[in-house]
Amino acid sequence: MKDTRTEARPIITLEAVEKYYGDYHALRGISAEIRQGEFFSLLGPSGCGKTTLLRTIAGFEDLSAGRLFIDGQDMAGVPANRRPTNMVFQSYAIFPHLSVAENVGFGLRRSGLSRAERAAKVEQALAMVGLAGFGGRAAHALSGGQRQRVALARALILEPKVLLLDEPLSALDKKMRDQMQVELRRLQRQVGITFILVTHDQEEALIMSDRIAVMFEGQIAQLDTPQMLYRRPVTRQVGEFIGVMNFLPARATVTDETHIEVDVSGLGRAVIGPDQLPGGWHPGQTQSVGIRPETMSILFPGETTDRRVATGTVEDLAYYGDMTYYEVRLDGGDRPMTISMKNLVGRPVLERGTEARVAWDARSLVLFA
């Protein structure tokens, strides 16, 4: 899936944004552009500053330094109630003293619409999130999933330029969460509003987003499409955080700048392209090479390939039904690495201790600093 929105204009521009809580440096020089109409995610471990960044955009936190533009307008000094953003809070923040319809229509007071027009709009917003006919319910009589839909309808009814969602799915059970991921994505395409989702769940971010900013300790480590993040992480930390990645010690020897040769422990020598060395190369030093489990495969007796082949031993395995995850120690390698295989018809599941030939490609390697 190629990103077709490359040309879209930025709806949010962050320029060297800093945030201090007292002495604590929560955001450290965040610069990014979020494009009109995209589904954007802030992904990172708990405490890395995702919520802080989202609240900064919403106007609940002041910037310590740097600038924030929404749709070209500098947001310095603009309070939350006058920003063209709306938020779905992590706790949903449903007003307990109001009915569902009153909650959804809360922000329409200043809209200048008549009572009847507002009621129609509320009903329309409720229908959009699958809660048609729930308007009269008391807020406390709702389930977690329904509360979340009310929070969504309440924010979307105001047609914000940007919808901010702070871990909206984390309070839901697994099944509900899977369903809401699909629904949120569908809803975003339908309304065309820019969504910024905060999540610590990498799978959720990959499934839902057009682009993802991966954050660690108040900084954006990488901002990219899900595919690029997965295939070409720029640091070992990003590669580790998203999916599973094996790391092998490697040394780079450079013949010329477009032709970098790495010697990977256990795999052997390979030539990699310039897009495969985000951390640069440091001849003479030991660097690490990352490789995803599914980019390698174990050859079965008699199977031939024109890919590169290394040899090793199956040390352990985990059978998942559709997949088997092998821990294979390559000859000459110091640690076992994970290789995942689809359990295709006629392909046996190997036993522990089996000698295995591992096929791999130089294109799947990423050389980190």
Add this chain to the structure above:
Amino acid sequence: MSDGNRGPGFGRSEAAQGYLLVATPLAYALLLLAAPLGAILLFSFWSQDYLTIDTALTLKNYREALSDPLYRQLLLRSLLISAAVTTATVLAAFPIAYYVSFHVAPERKAMWIFLITIPFWTSYLIRVFLWKVILGYNGVFNTTLLGLGIIDEPLTFILYNANAVVITLAHAYAPFAILPIFVALEKIDRSLHEASQDLGEGYLSTFWRVTLPLAMPGVVAAVLIVFIPTIGDYVTPVLVGGPDGRMIANMIQTQFLRLNNAPMGAALAVLTMAMVTVVALVFVFLNRRYLRGRQ
């Protein structure tokens, strides 16, 4: 243990134990609440002529209480004074509770609440006397205003009248009003305020649309806690009320102890209770409405 042990005897002793447990509070309730109430109610339908009590049931006391302008005026004044006290107390308590709940750092809230209760370390009587010192003809208040040249002669409308009663009582009941409002404010999820702002409301409209409705149960509790005891107060009017600040409780006391007309005193007491009940019911009903949709 076999089933043989769980015969009827066991059950009976269990029931007996239950009765025994209930007996103490029941006796307490009967002796200290129901009995005096019943006695007052009964007395109010009797009549007394000097020292002899006529136990024939009559509505004479009630007729008199409701027709004699003196009693009517006292009942009305008590109602107005306690309404004024309640209004003043709750209006003053709300900003204090709001401040402590929203603008005091969490770790200092307990200390603030503690400070608020400090006036209770001295007896009520001493506090009333202190108000006399403050509000008197040559009191702190007048001396200060005279010294500042704001007034030419001491104000007299602040002591020995209804105003003094309202001021003294409002001060005395302030903590009782602050605490329930504080608790109600503390229970409000802070993200609701942010949600309101996020949806376009400013501070003031957020207060009206979110904070106040959610604090209403605390406000209603404060109203009841202040209103119910103040309407029957008789110490404060005696000490700072003067002739114009006398309330119905003073009259009830007079009927019982000086005029030897216990039945009349009882009838006035019953009427006062009826008034309190009506007001309390109105507020309980209001609270229900506000609590609708929240459990």
